[in-house]
Amino acid sequence: MVERTVFIHLPGEPAAVPAGRLTLVEQGLQVQASRFAYGRRYVARANAVPVDPVSLDLASATNDGECVPIAGLALFGALRDATPDAWGRRVIENRLRAPPNGLPESVYLDHAGPHRAGALDVRESPSSPPVGGMLPDIVDLQHLLEAASRIDAGEPVPAHLQDLFSGGPSMGGARPKAVVRVENGEWIAKFPTSNDPFDVPTVEHATLELARKAGLDVPRTRLESLADGRRVMLIERFDRVSLAHGIGRRHMVSALTLLALHERQSADSSYAQIVDALARYGVSGWIAGDRRELFARMVFNILVSNDDDHLRNHAFLYDAPGRGWRLSPLYDVVPKPQVASERMLHLAVGPQGRLARLDNALAGAGRFGLLPPAAARIIDRVVCAVRPWRDAFEALGVPARDCDRIASAFRRPADIGMREVARKL
Ligand SMILES: Nc1ncnc2c1ncn2[C@@H]1O[C@H](COP(=O)(O)OP(=O)(O)O)[C@@H](O)[C@H]1O
Ligand SMILES: [Mg+2]
Structure with a gap:
């Protein structure tokens, strides 16, 4: 059994607060069951946000009881979303020298890092500090692509490139990607791979811009050309907001x-x-x-x-x-x-x-x-x-x-x- 504290960044606040206690029952690598209990102080906050929309209603959290995921799910969906599903797992496995999908789910949950998708964070206890981890800058794209290609190929990342992913693997999805700082914001960089049938980053960029012309709601995107001619697509993160002091989630x-x-x-x-x-x-x-x-x-x-x-x-x-x-x-x-x-x-x-x-x-x-x-x-x-x-x-x-x-x-x-x-x- 694994016990963790789930933290959440409340709207407009740069630091996360503890929201409650998560208990995972794991068998081998899989989560068999999970439970969550909101903290009393968290529920009393006027600006508390439900950790999971479908299974963890704040209104029913008053009696300090534990909730289980609805619909027979083993893990709460919101915590599943705070854990990378594919690419981010490869980054964690690379660092921990583990085979693909070879680690218990709780290890992925622990190692997804402070730049993971959304506003949740998972820590050992309510008093655990956040894990540090600077984001790489957009000027590091060429090195990031080199590190990502190694990870994609299942090869060890050389020491001088390790630090680039020190802030954690953050995102899911299948394609190699990294979170980078652009000016004061956070963007996702999506990289080319050696077996792409066409220049996927350039085409994805153009497709999103076409969608914008069709009136769809599209984040800011940009295309960066690297010195070797390869291109990387950047998309601004919509789960991050600039605050006067720091970045909110x-x-x-x-x-x-x-x-x-x-x-x-x-x-x-x-x-x-x-x-x-x-x-x-x-x-x-x-x-x-x-x-x-x-x-x-x-x-x-x-x-x-x-x-x-x-x-x-x-x-x-x-x-x-x-x-x-x-x-x-x-x-x-x-x-x-x-x-x-x-x-x-x-x-x-x-x-x-x-x-x-x-x-x-x-x-x-x-x-x-x-x-x-x-x-x-x-x-x-x-x-x-x-x-x-x-x-x-x-x-x-x-x-x-x-x-x-x-x-x-x-x-x-x-x-x-x-x-x-x-x-x-
Ligand atoms: N602009 C964005 N802002 C915040 N999260 C994003 C953004 N784009 C993608 N994501 C998150 O990252 C995950 C992976 O990105 P995605 O573009 O779907 O990559 P892939 O092509 O590898 O599937 C998505 O499932 C989503 O959770
Ligand atoms: Mg995707």
């Missing part, structure tokens, strides 16, 4: 957590379920706007064949004034070239399930609270923004060769039900 959970699901259930889920979770945990006054945004993202994913739209690629941020959860800005959208004309997204779109067609999206729009004309206008807006993708991509530095390689990802609206949509306009 925003509590963030994945859609997997807000839906109270296990990882393996992601592929059986739908955008409509995210809408339902928003109705339950969203912020009144913002829910309708968040649903429209989610609908537009789904349409964008259909048009660029981004079928990596799983439940960890949608996130929610805690909104302190509204005491609820709001859809985070967009991230991790990359066109996937393919030959088949019948394509699927990861999540179900409408009545025809995961079928990636505009008429399927239109037919399912009612679940998003959208009448057909309103849904058709959103689809039309996104279609118009995506149509000139090639000019936009070339202007953003995607080489013509790579545009050719990804061209099959972009759908012709007429082939995927635009006629049906146009009838409602």
Whole structure:
């Protein structure tokens, strides 16, 4: 049995406070069960934030009792989100000289470091100080990429590069990445890998900028060219905020957590379920706007064949004034070239399930609270923004060769039900 104190950075505060005690029951490497008890002083704070939206309601935490995760989950979703799922694990294993996924879950939880996703931190006891760890600067990108490539290849990182990841591995997702300081903010650097089929950082950058043109809510991004010609995409962290003294954190959970699901259930889920979770945990006054945004993202994913739209690629941020959860800005959208004309997204779109067609999206729009004309206008807006993708991509530095390689990802609206949509306009 492992006992830890969960800390949280409350809104506007640069230092974390203890929120409660986490108990993990582990068998081998796996967590079998977990329990959490809020601290009495934490619950008494006027600005207390729920550690987990679905399993750890503050209102029911008054009797100092222990809670267990709902829906038979072994670990609270919010703590699962505070632990890296893939890349960050490779960084920890590299440092501890362990094989892939070869460490107990509590070790990953302990070593995710102070720059992990969201506002949670996990420490030994309520009096444990935060782990230090400076973030590397953007000028270190070339060295960071070298260290990341070693980690990706499962090779030891040379001593002179070790310090670059001393602040902890921080983020999940599969691709090599690092958190870097840019001016006074925190950004995620996403690196190229040796087996990329095209220049993924440049294409991801261009895709996110195209999404911005389609009216989607996209964090600031930039593309850095290294001396050796390789490129790195940078995206500003939306779970960090600049404060007068230091950097504050925003509590963030994945859609997997807000839906109270296990990882393996992601592929059986739908955008409509995210809408339902928003109705339950969203912020009144913002829910309708968040649903429209989610609908537009789904349409964008259909048009660029981004079928990596799983439940960890949608996130929610805690909104302190509204005491609820709001859809985070967009991230991790990359066109996937393919030959088949019948394509699927990861999540179900409408009545025809995961079928990636505009008429399927239109037919399912009612679940998003959208009448057909309103849904058709959103689809039309996104279609118009995506149509000139090639000019936009070339202007953003995607080489013509790579545009050719990804061209099959972009759908012709007429082939995927635009006629049906146009009838409602
Ligand atoms: N701009 C951002 N701000 C805060 N967190 C982010 C941002 N972009 C990504 N993340 C978090 O980092 C994780 C990994 O990033 P992602 O872009 O999905 O990488 P990958 O392509 O490897 O899946 C995401 O699941 C999300 O939790
Ligand atoms: Mg991802």
